[in-house]
Amino acid sequence: MNHPAPPPRPAPASDAFLADAADLLGPRGLTTDPERMDAWLTDWRGRYTGRALALASPASTAEVAALARLCAAHGVPIVPQGGNSGMAGGATPDASGTAIILSLRRMDAIRSLNAEAGHIVCEAGVILQTLHDAADAALMRFPLTLGGKGSATIGGLISTNAGGTQVLRHGTMRAQVLGLEAVLASGDVLDLMIPLKKDNRGFDLKQLLIGSEGTLGIVTAATLRLLPAPVGRATAWVGLGGIIEARTLLRRMERALGDALEGFEVVPAHCLESVLAHQPAARAPLAGRHAWNALIECVSPASDSAVLREALEAALAEALDEGLIADAVIAANDTQAEAFWALRDGISAAERAIGPAMQHDISVPVETMPEFILAASPQIEAAFPGTRAVAFGHLGDGNVHFHVLAPQGAVRGVWEEADGKAVSARVYDLVTQWGGSISAEHGIGQMKVGELARLHDPVALAVMMQVKQALDPDNLLNPGKLLPNPVPR
Numbered sequence: 001m002n003h004p005a006p007p008p009r010p011a012p013a014s015d016a017f018l019a020d021a022a023d024l025l026g027p028r029g030l031t032t033d034p035e036r037m038d039a040w041l042t043d044w045r046g047r048y049t050g051r052a053l054a055l056a057s058p059a060s061t062a063e064v065a066a067l068a069r070l071c072a073a074h075g076v077p078i079v080p081q082g083g084n085s086g087m088a089g090g091a092t093p094d095a096s097g098t099a100i101i102l103s104l105r106r107m108d109a110i111r112s113l114n115a116e117a118g119h120i121v122c123e124a125g126v127i128l129q130t131l132h133d134a135a136d137a138a139l140m141r142f143p144l145t146l147g148g149k150g151s152a153t154i155g156g157l158i159s160t161n162a163g164g165t166q167v168l169r170h171g172t173m174r175a176q177v178l179g180l181e182a183v184l185a186s187g188d189v190l191d192l193m194i195p196l197k198k199d200n201r202g203f204d205l206k207q208l209l210i211g212s213e214g215t216l217g218i219v220t221a222a223t224l225r226l227l228p229a230p231v232g233r234a235t236a237w238v239g240l241g242g243i244i245e246a247r248t249l250l251r252r253m254e255r256a257l258g259d260a261l262e263g264f265e266v267v268p269a270h271c272l273e274s275v276l277a278h279q280p281a282a283r284a285p286l287a288g289r290h291a292w293n294a295l296i297e298c299v300s301p302a303s304d305s306a307v308l309r310e311a312l313e314a315a316l317a318e319a320l321d322e323g324l325i326a327d328a329v330i331a332a333n334d335t336q337a338e339a340f341w342a343l344r345d346g347i348s349a350a351e352r353a354i355g356p357a358m359q360h361d362i363s364v365p366v367e368t369m370p371e372f373i374l375a376a377s378p379q380i381e382a383a384f385p386g387t388r389a390v391a392f393g394h395l396g397d398g399n400v401h402f403h404v405l406a407p408q409g410a411v412r413g414v415w416e417e418a419d420g421k422a423v424s425a426r427v428y429d430l431v432t433q434w435g436g437s438i439s440a441e442h443g444i445g446q447m448k449v450g451e452l453a454r455l456h457d458p459v460a461l462a463v464m465m466q467v468k469q470a471l472d473p474d475n476l477l478n479p480g481k482l483l484p485n486p487v488p489r
Helices: 015-029 034-040 061-074 128-137 154-159 205-209 243-260 269-278 305-321 334-345 347-354 366-383 416-433 449-455 458-471
Strands: 054-056 078-081 100-103 110-114 119-123 177-183 189-192 218-225 232-240 261-268 292-300 327-330 357-363 388-394 399-405
Touching (some): 015 061, 061 078, 061 177, 061 218, 078 154, 078 218, 119 128, 119 154, 154 218, 189 205, 232 334, 243 366, 261 334, 269 292, 269 388, 292 334, 305 327, 334 347, 347 399, 366 388, 366 399, 366 416, 416 449
Parallel strands (some): 054 100, 078 100
Antiparallel strands (some): 177 189, 177 218, 232 292, 232 327, 261 292, 357 399
């Protein structure tokens, strides 16, 4: 019979542990200075703040492995942290002050880039924008991007299986990882870095670690796939009468454009108007107001921009003639295309300026997403008077950000802890009823641990707990994240 692992052993701030860690990492690699640690004790959204025994910043995989062995010997929990840009509090320590934060930011080397083979080897602390720049310089591209590309690190993106705006064509981070290096709770180094197209030697352990949020191992490096740099690009902003029409247009564009279709984002009128109010220099792409808008991106490594624009224009003209869309504009150049994307990327900041909101990163099957939005939005607004439900994002891969804005006059920080939690529980109930996921791309972190335990398939949850026990029997790797802390035997 399998028993749950015990909770973390008490880890007092012993002089012995800190002295050994200081000897291992040196003054640059370890600090207990509250001022130097303070910025890394609160998550990006400002919802979670914890305490830490120390901030460790190793410079190599060997140092991470030695530190893991030291933590195991002293019973010190480890909270891995990349760019600290996560959305679910997954890289923030708890309030006990017994854990160390293990920052991977010093491990930022690009070890190699092979354009002919189509892969790049980089350490966990490499920032996504830096990876993009290195690929661009080699006339290649890394096919994953997101709004936080200037701070998000490769280790964090792997640990949360990040998504972004190109999943429709290229998949999540899981699809980009060809090889992986990670340090286990024991301090052993798991080296799976060689990219093999065929390898049937049992379990694919790298896939087990991807998306595990640092609870099974500490990602230290990865081999990632690269694609040829695009030759052509075409971007359009489309006005639509409804979200059902948006799905029909998506299917039309998939047939007309094939593999060139890389992004299909939906933006309701409320979100666009919020961005325009928040960004005085921004301009609406279309003259009229439309209940829904679609942002369509096409990219090709073979066809030039003129050919892509012609194909996109023909597909949109046909949709316009049939009354499927109300209006459309195709970006004349990259500057205008980036202006379209700035409207999409500015939604979250514009909403924060309006007031408190509960933000839900959810997915349901693409074929039922419009019906889910149409059914769930009025149900939430009726159950919580004064709220407003808005959905936007990646319709092409069945993932939208379903935000519920607080009633006018709600106090930030107070409403979220009271009515906001009930709102989220109701949203997750509805998502589960529609066969969806309560976390599409942001992870579980500490924010959704309780909801995952409440709503996830109990067999799947039990298997995950057994895997956690096998790889981290003392529950020292990111305890309290993704999975609930086990009950003592």
